[in-house]
Amino acid sequence: MNVAYHDDLKEVQGDAAVMALLSPGPASSPFDRLEWWRLLVEEADILPLVAVAGIGTARAILPLARSGRRIDGLVNWYSFRLAPLVTDGADAAQLLGALAADLAGQSPHITLFPLPDEHGETTMLQTAFRQAGWAVFREQCDENHVLPVNGRSFADYLAARPGPLRTTLKRKAGKVGV
Known part of the structure; x- marks a missing residue:
C-alpha cells in the first residue's frame, strides 16, 4: 500500500x-x-x-x-x-x-x-x-433534495414550471457560458 x-x-x-x-x-x-x-x-x-x-x-x-x-x-x-x-x-x-x-x-x-x-x-x-x-x-449540516424524474425529460419538467420562471431562465441563459 x-x-x-x-x-x-x-x-x-x-x-x-x-x-x-x-x-x-x-x-x-x-x-x-x-x-x-x-x-x-x-x-x-x-x-x-x-x-x-x-x-x-x-x-x-x-x-x-x-x-x-x-x-x-x-x-x-x-x-x-x-x-x-x-x-x-x-x-x-x-x-x-x-x-x-x-x-x-x-x-x-x-x-x-x-x-x-x-x-x-x-x-x-x-x-x-x-x-x-x-x-x-x-453532524448533518444540509440535506439533498431529490426530484423524482418519473420518466420526464427536462423539457417536460420545464414546461410545467410557472411562466415567469421560464421567462427568467430564458433571459438569464444568454448570460451564462456552460
Missing part, C-alpha cells in the same frame, strides 16, 4: 489510474474533477493537498487543502460536495483506511464537509478514520 500527497495539481496528472478517476466519465460530480480543483487553487488561493492511496492499479483519492496546521476538504462556498474517489471494484475500506492512518502524520485536525452519504461515502470515511484512531464527530 502506498500513500502519496500532492500539493501541486500537475503531479496528479502523472498517475494514469488517478486521472482515470478524475475524468468526466467516472467523476460523478463536477466537484470531483481536476478542472474544479484547479479553479479553487487559482481563483480562491487554496493550497491543495491531494491524498492518494494506491495498491496495484486501485486508487482512493481524497481532495484536501492545508489551512495552517489543519487540513480541510478541497472546497469553497460554491462546492456542493466533497467525496472520496475510489477505483471501481477496489477495496474502498482498505484504501480509505490507509489514507486515514497516514493522515495522522500530516495534521492533528481534519475537517471534511460537505460530505454526501448517498452511496455511503461519509459512513466509509467515518469508519476509516475511527479505525485509524481519530476522534470523529459527524
Whole structure:
C-alpha cells in the first residue's frame, strides 16, 4: 500500500489510474474533477493537498487543502460536495483506511464537509478514520433534495414550471457560458 500527497495539481496528472478517476466519465460530480480543483487553487488561493492511496492499479483519492496546521476538504462556498474517489471494484475500506492512518502524520485536525452519504461515502470515511484512531464527530449540516424524474425529460419538467420562471431562465441563459 502506498500513500502519496500532492500539493501541486500537475503531479496528479502523472498517475494514469488517478486521472482515470478524475475524468468526466467516472467523476460523478463536477466537484470531483481536476478542472474544479484547479479553479479553487487559482481563483480562491487554496493550497491543495491531494491524498492518494494506491495498491496495484486501485486508487482512493481524497481532495484536501492545508489551512495552517489543519487540513480541510478541497472546497469553497460554491462546492456542493466533497467525496472520496475510489477505483471501481477496489477495496474502498482498505484504501480509505490507509489514507486515514497516514493522515495522522500530516495534521492533528481534519475537517471534511460537505460530505454526501448517498452511496455511503461519509459512513466509509467515518469508519476509516475511527479505525485509524481519530476522534470523529459527524453532524448533518444540509440535506439533498431529490426530484423524482418519473420518466420526464427536462423539457417536460420545464414546461410545467410557472411562466415567469421560464421567462427568467430564458433571459438569464444568454448570460451564462456552460
